[in-house]
Amino acid sequence: MTSQDNMSEEHLPEAHGAHGGELAVHGDAFADPGLPPHEHRRTDIDERAAARAERQVAMWFLLSMVATIGFIASYVIFKPGPELGNTVYIFPIGHISKLNFSLGMTLGVSLFAIGAGAVHWARTLMSDEEHIAERHPIEASPEVREQVFADFRQGAKESGFGRRKLIRTTMIGAMAMVPLSAVVLFRDLGPLPEKKLDTTEWAKGKRLVNMNTNEPMKAADITVGSLTFAKPEGVEESDENFQEVIAKAAVMLVRMQPADIKDQASAGWGYEGVLCYSKICTHVGCPISLYEQQTHHVLCPCHQSTFDLSDGGRVIFGPAGHPLPQLQISVNSDGYLEALGDFSKPVGPGFWERS
Amino acid sequence: MKKLSARRRHPLAALVVLLFALATTGGLYAAFAPAGTAQADTSQSLQIEQGKKLFAVGCSSCHALSGEGTSIGPSLVGVGSASVDFQVGTGRMPAQQPGAQIPAKKVIYTQDEINELAAYVASLGAGPSIPTSEQYAAGDVAKGGELFRTNCAECHNFAGSGGALSEGKYAPSLDGVSAKHLYEAMLTGPQSMPSFPDSTLSQQNKQDIIAYVQHTTDPAKNPSYGGLTLGALGPVTEGLFGWIFALGALIGIAIWIAARTPKAKKS
Numbered sequence: 065m066t067s068q069d070n071m072s073e074e075h076l077p078e079a080h081g082a083h084g085g086e087l088a089v090h091g092d093a094f095a096d097p098g099l100p101p102h103e104h105r106r107t108d109i110d111e112r113a114a115a116r117a118e119r120q121v122a123m124w125f126l127l128s129m130v131a132t133i134g135f136i137a138s139y140v141i142f143k144p145g146p147e148l149g150n151t152v153y154i155f156p157i158g159h160i161s162k163l164n165f166s167l168g169m170t171l172g173v174s175l176f177a178i179g180a181g182a183v184h185w186a187r188t189l190m191s192d193e194e195h196i197a198e199r200h201p202i203e204a205s206p207e208v209r210e211q212v213f214a215d216f217r218q219g220a221k222e223s224g225f226g227r228r229k230l231i232r233t234t235m236i237g238a239m240a241m242v243p244l245s246a247v248v249l250f251r252d253l254g255p256l257p258e259k260k261l262d263t264t265e266w267a268k269g270k271r272l273v274n275m276n277t278n279e280p281m282k283a284a285d286i287t288v289g290s291l292t293f294a295k296p297e298g299v300e301e302s303d304e305n306f307q308e309v310i311a312k313a314a315v316m317l318v319r320m321q322p323a324d325i326k327d328q329a330s331a332g333w334g335y336e337g338v339l340c341y342s343k344i345c346t347h348v349g350c351p352i353s354l355y356e357q358q359t360h361h362v363l364c365p366c367h368q369s370t371f372d373l374s375d376g377g378r379v380i381f382g383p384a385g386h387p388l389p390q391l392q393i394s395v396n397s398d399g400y401l402e403a404l405g406d407f408s409k410p411v412g413p414g415f416w417e418r419s
Numbered sequence: 420m421k422k423l424s425a426r427r428r429h430p431l432a433a434l435v436v437l438l439f440a441l442a443t444t445g446g447l448y449a450a451f452a453p454a455g456t457a458q459a460d461t462s463q464s465l466q467i468e469q470g471k472k473l474f475a476v477g478c479s480s481c482h483a484l485s486g487e488g489t490s491i492g493p494s495l496v497g498v499g500s501a502s503v504d505f506q507v508g509t510g511r512m513p514a515q516q517p518g519a520q521i522p523a524k525k526v527i528y529t530q531d532e533i534n535e536l537a538a539y540v541a542s543l544g545a546g547p548s549i550p551t552s553e554q555y556a557a558g559d560v561a562k563g564g565e566l567f568r569t570n571c572a573e574c575h576n577f578a579g580s581g582g583a584l585s586e587g588k589y590a591p592s593l594d595g596v597s598a599k600h601l602y603e604a605m606l607t608g609p610q611s612m613p614s615f616p617d618s619t620l621s622q623q624n625k626q627d628i629i630a631y632v633q634h635t636t637d638p639a640k641n642p643s644y645g646g647l648t649l650g651a652l653g654p655v656t657e658g659l660f661g662w663i664f665a666l667g668a669l670i671g672i673a674i675w676i677a678a679r680t681p682k683a684k685k686s
Contacts, residue, residue: 103682110683151642159638160646187680275569276620284618291613292620293569318613353573354584356611363585365573370585381585 099194107188117188124181131174138166261417262410264296265313266391271297272317272340272401280400281317286338289357292317293343296403312411314343315391316353317401318373320360327376333392335401340393341377344412345369346386362388385414463538470539473532477513486543491517498607499546500537505603507533509596511610519587520610547606547616555602556626563631566624570615578651579636584611594636598629 107114142163143150152162203209225232271280272294286292294315299306319338325331330339341362345352350366360374369382377388389411392404426432475484481492488494495503506512510524528536537549568577574590576582581592588611593601605625608614615625635641649656 105680106683108683151644154646157646158648159642161642161644164644165646183676187676192680274619276566276624281619285616286619287614287616289608289614290616290619291570292615351573354590355613356584356588357608357613358611359585361585365582368585 099196102193105188105192114189117184121181121185121189124177124184128174128177128181131170131177135167135170135174138163138170142166261312261412261415263406264411265299265309266296266315266403266406268403268405269396270403271396272315272393272403273297273299282399283335283338283395283401286317286319286401288319288321288337290319291353291355291357293353294340312344314351315340316343316355316362318355318357318360320374324360325374326372327374327378330376330390333390335394338393338401339373340391340401340403341371341373342389342391342407342411345384346379346388346411347382347384347413349412352388466535466538467542469532470535470537470542473528473536474539477528478536481514486540495540495543497544497546498540500541500549501547501603502607502609503537503540504533504549505600505607505609507536508603509600520589523591547603550599550602550606552599554622554626555598555629557598557630557633558623558626558628560627560630560634562624563627563629564635566620566628567631570620571628574612576652578648579632580651582652593632596632598633601625601629601632 369384486495579593
């Protein structure tokens with residue numbers, strides 16, 4: 065407190081004022097040079113220049129009015145929609161809707177002109193003389209502070225807050241417990257996740273259905289170097305919970321020469337080089353299928369995690385923490401590709417209960 | 420002449436001379452280089468024979484004399500004529516230099532020569548053949564959009580403007596690619612692209628996708644209502660533009676607002 069008082073005494077600008085603006089203090093190289101003498105602008109001394117500036121400002125504001133009228137006119141004149149004649153080619157922008165372009169340009173001009181007019185007004189006609197506003201202490205006077213503290217102490221004494229401890233304790237308890245009702249309401253944010261993150265719609269015997277044709281596939285349909293997206297049998301796009309189901313169950317099918325598969329356990333989970341991997345990145349769950357058939361790498365577009373499908377979905381680059389889960393597949397007695405069960409590990413990003 | 424000699428020590432003189440020399444050499448070469456012409460014959464065996472000759476000249480240094488491949492070029496046995504028509508017909512082959520990806524460039528063979536090359540490569544082993552114009556006729560745009568977003572958009576972007584892959588590879592823009600080449604690319608899976616054989620993406624599906632790509636990359640049918648698409652590449656180009664140009668303009672205006680106003684001359 066006292067140090068602040070000292071500060072205000074010694075270092076406030078008014079201290080310099082005491083010297084009457086004398087700058088050449090002997091030996092003080094860092095003396096405040098003060099303000100340079102004020103110079104008049106042309107508009108300050110030349111009445112005709114000032115009148116011209118006034119007209120210029122008014123012109124900006126008039127331009128804004130014209131642009132606003134133009135906005136309303138464009139809205140009336142131009143029609144939305146893709147029909148021919150509603151678009152126009154404008155050089156650096158390319159083909160663009162006449163309506164969008166005229167609305168954007170007129171609104172932009174009308175707003176810019178208001179700003180430009182105001183700035184021009186401030187720079188040419190409003191006073192540009194610099195003024196110094198002296199700082200003053202923020203603290204109240206000692207008498208006022210004394211009075212406030214005395215009032216507070218008297219109030220605390222009269223309320224009996226310090227003396228009646230039962231009231232004090234129960235009041236603090238009551239106030240501490242009130243927020244609990246808000247915490248309890250968080251339970252209504254949704255159902256508990258339970259084991260939903262651990263399982264998907266895939267199960268033993270479910271055939272792999274092509275997302276393009278909606279037909280089950282045979283191993284021969286999947287050629288070397290191809291990429292196919294599949295969903296579990298019985299899941300239809302018209303299902304109410306389709307998005308929820310496919311968000312976990314989406315898979316991609318690739319086929320490579322059996323000799324190219326580095327991980328033999330992974331090869332055994334496929335069928336004659338046909339491998340089935342989850343399409344959900346194990347980093348934050350983006351759908352990934354940027355498959356490079358020459359290197360067997362799959363790239364995630366979100367954060368560049370790269371997985372090697374010829375090596376058990378191993379992470380070879382990027383922030384993903386788990387290999388891409390592989391679905392164990394085989395062919396059933398009719399020759400159709402089928403799952404031999406659910407994924408052995410949860411698909412998608414890690415979560416706190418994940419083992 | 421005096422003027423020219425006075426400027427010979429200009430810092431840019433060497434650059435000008437170099438550019439002139441390069442342009443002259445290149446221009447002379449283009450003017451006098453023998454233009455590759457070969458008479459096509461409808462006969463199948465003659466076509467293969469012609470193709471074999473073209474192959475020995477243009478392709479064999481990487482793919483070996485009978486197309487079995489070398490350390491720098493893959494085997495062409497079983498790739499089919501569709502693959503040849505795509506690779507040579509879009510100028511990707513013959514490749515200028517090995518690299519992460521062979522880009523499309525000026526086509527140097529005539530369609531007849533490409534057909535001969537394709538016939539020769541097809542004779543090395545069975546593979547997908549060049550589609551007929553009925554096969555790649557445009558189908559249903561709406562269905563094609565659905566299929567495009569499922570199968571293609573992850574690499575080629577929803578607007579077909581392409582995107583980056585790993586280690587210098589990229590998915591090229593689909594703007595201006597002919598229907599035949601789109602069909603062949605889906606069928607054969609050139610370079611990094613996986614193939615989409617008829618068994619998993621039917622011919623009808625491919626036609627729908629072609630219709631969608633042609634619709635969406637045609638500014639007359641699918642104009643950009645907002646204009647200034649910046650390549651429709653999404654947040655990267657938009658962010659770059661916003662940070663550099665929009666923010667730059669705002670900073671410039673802010674500096675102008677705060678700049679000292681011109682003072683009247685002291686008289």
